[in-house]
Amino acid sequence: MEDLSGILRNHPFMKDLDENYLKQITGCASNVVYQEDEVLFKEGDKAEKFYLIRSGKVALEINGRDKGNLRILTIGPGQILGWSWIVSPYKWHFEAHALEEVRAIALDGECLRNKCEDDPKLGYEMLKRFAHILEQRLQSTRMQLLDVFKRV
Amino acid sequence: MFLNVCKHFTKMTENKSGLIKSDPMIPESVKVKKIFWETEDVFTIELVYDGEEKRNFNFKPGQFNMLYAFGVGESAISISSDSTKKGSLLHTIHKVGYVTSELSKLKKGDIIGLRGPFGSSWPLEDAKGKDICIIVGGIGLAPLRPAIYHILKHRKQYGKFTLLYGARTPRDILYPVELESWKKKYDIQLEITVDRSDSTWRGHVGVVTTLLNYVDCNPDNTRAMVCGPEIMMKYAVDELIKHGVAEKEIYVSLERNMKCALGFCGHCQYGPSFVCKDGPVFSFSKVTDIFEIKEL
Amino acid sequence: MKTLDKINLEKLIGILKQENYTVIGPVIKDGAVVYDEIDSIKDLPEGWEDEQEAGYYRLKKRNDNALFSYVVGPQSWKKFLFPQKLKLWQAVREGRGFNIENSNSAEPKYAFLGIRSCELKAVFIQDKVFDNGMFADSYYNNIRKNIFIISVNCTRAAGTCFCVSMKTGPKAKNGFDLALTEVINNNEHYFVLEQGSEKGTEIASKLETNDADDKQIKAAEAAVKNAELNMKRTMNTAGIKELLYNNHDHPIWSQIASRCLSCANCTMVCPTCFCSNIEDTTDLTGNHTERWRRWDSCFSLDYSKVAGGNFRTSVKARYRQWMTHKLASWIDQFGISGCVGCGRCITWCPVGIDLTKEVENLRNSPKTINK
Structure with missing residues (x-):
């Protein structure tokens, strides 16, 4: 079986990351498995972790109250789930649950934040990678807003 | 003097876009063999030549016809059937305007007018040996369905075959039964995503471009074909390029106002091109300089 | 080159009419020179010229009897080749379908008298539009193939002309059947005539013409040069x-x-x-429909x-x-x-x-x- 650092190294998010940083990050990592329909986190919960999805699919939903549960995004293998751990006050904006069995590496947010504070170079590297994800999510959201297939 | 074959323009009988029997401005009569709803606002009509049910339609995947509803007008509609299927023709139509509303009311046995086929086709021949990545959004699946049929029929001649399809909601997914059967019967990676859904949907949610993250093809040897709203195609092309696919390997199908489909009426101009005769399928490298220009 | 007098210009119109041409030429209507059917040189805008500037057009009386001293008016010859409004076909509902009757049976025979060099170039340009290699428009080409062209070289430039910059005038170089340059010198009033096609030569042979002498050829050249020298507007087309x-x-x-x-x-x-644009219209019964093409x-x-x-x-x-x-x-x-x-x-x-x-x-x- 692959060890944690091996799994991390092969995840697209960690592509070309310095070995030294990889080792540091591995210290904050743990292997997790979620069953179908299991909730990973809920809106408003403390965002203590983020996830590198290895297999399976996670649904992100907004509790739309009278508008129902609005599923806005699904996240699958090779993708990152969660960026709220990096932004104060570290609370989840969505609910996440597994649509099928999900295998992932969970990274402890506080652990990683501390390492980033200690080593700003690692911090900058992490921020760059997350900025890329945030940009992708923002672009996708804008495109969803355009509602390009709208009925006329 | 009814429906005279134009005597002065016999040279028009053979042109690049296929066989046109008479004056290309005059519709031929075709009969509705079948009409059915695919989704709430998308329907498909099957057509045969009126009185000549055995006569074949010749077209290439990606081409379109001008369909005429008596007294109402014409609309440019892509052909969505298998180009090797003889004797009948399918058009999958989004009900959006006067003409398409009128067409949606047709019954089996009704007669409509048809001019065509017109326009360029998907580049399937010189894509042999390459991985194929098709990205479609909404009704954009329909113009690519003939190309998909072709690839599946000649599956061994192509490398990895990926079809990424984005719809508005799960209820808007076209040809769901057929999509499922392709997945079962053929070597194809099919990923479907919707822009929004409730909790009952088990598939992907998010814009179609996010699906590229799950695709495993060789970007150096991939032919991409994209069809959907232009804004969606823009994002899809951006993502393809980001993933390393060359501009010249990306093909898009554009939509513009069309009145004549022959390059005379001027409406469909897109920079130097007439979408009706130079398109609708364009190599992206042909339009790359103008693709970002506003209100072109 | 030949010369032609006014009497023979009149005769030319008659010959063309005998050959079943509808002769179109410049006439004055609503204060402007427009193109319409003519029967005689009496219909031409004799003694008139136009003043043109941006957003400005006026006709002005001249102190001679020039027939072609106007330059160009609001209309062009495209109104005959590519009519502003044209019925393409009509159809009648029959059972669950319809029958289409092609309206493309008319093949008029026009003779264009007075087409300017720039206008002739415009016809060549539209020829390319309406026969693009893939499709040819039968409506346009059925009219186009029959036209007889009598070009008239410009001897004046309007304030808005810039054909020299576009290399389209003021003298017609080819594409005409006959070309005229009007010369008015002292008491002389004649036209220098060029033949540009076999058909043009055939028609011209029915007229009483004289061989143009050097002096007359030079006078015609000078008249055209006058238009060129007086052209104030230019357009730099480089790149x-x-x-x-x-x-x-x-x-x-x-x-x-x-x-x-x-x-x-x-x-x-x-x-x-x-x-x-394409317009489909129906009558109130909904059983008759017409398809029109309109600018x-x-x-x-x-x-x-x-x-x-x-x-x-x-x-x-x-x-x-x-x-x-x-x-x-x-x-x-x-x-x-x-x-x-x-x-x-x-x-x-x-x-x-x-x-x-x-x-x-x-x-x-x-x-x-x-x-």
């Missing part, structure tokens, strides 16, 4: 395609749009503009409409489309500029937008991108 292609986002388009009324006058008077304009809002949207909603985009098409993308489409320098779009613009000036403004602007 014009790139100039327009590279400057889609230039602030000049907003400046023009602030004046442009998007009235479409420029496209209606332009001898090369070819856009058309359209890239200035109209519906022009670029599609189901669920519109590609060019701003006036800025529509003006840019027109000018970029005319002067740049036309070259890619047809291997030739869409502008013949006739100046009509300048004269007939109600706010006097002058494309030669706008090209110059674009060239000289510090914001212009030169790649």
